[in-house]
Amino acid sequence: MTTMTAERLHDLFDEHQDKEVLAWPGVCHDCNCDVKVTATPQPDGIYINGGSVFEPETGRFVLKCDTCYSRDPVLRNYQSCEVYSRVVGYLRPVGQWNDAKSAEFKDRKTFDTSIHS
Ligand SMILES: [Zn+2]
Structure with a gap:
């Protein structure tokens, strides 16, 4: 609630x-x-x-x-969330990545599955 x-x-x-x-x-x-x-x-x-x-x-x-x-009368993003992504071949929590890899993560683009050619 x-x-x-x-x-x-x-x-x-x-x-x-x-x-x-x-x-x-x-x-x-x-x-x-x-x-x-x-x-x-x-x-x-x-x-x-x-x-x-x-x-x-x-x-x-x-x-x-x-x-x-x-x-916006709705409370959003009120609890921290662990995000996993692939780094050097492994899935690791992004919060545990080093500074260089964290910066690289911000540059990543996500694949939009709603776009069809
Ligand atoms: Zn305010």
Whole structure:
């Protein structure tokens, strides 16, 4: 689950009963700008201000500023991914390649199977 739900917010307020406002200071996942998201309970619901909060794993919060959220409300690329490619005849994780081979990997072109002649 990557979206924050009202039910989860109520759970968080139950866990932090000493707090009247929940705040997530940090940086936007997409543009790295400073962002501080707050959740404030009101009689008619919980108000979210300053951006949006995602919880891709329990207890791990990821933030987006309002601008990035309005551009793309989906949280993408939030976990690291091991990429394997062939180097000197072997399939090896690209993250473990040396600097020269890593630079070479960036120059590689991928074959587009959708193009037919
Ligand atoms: Zn942003």
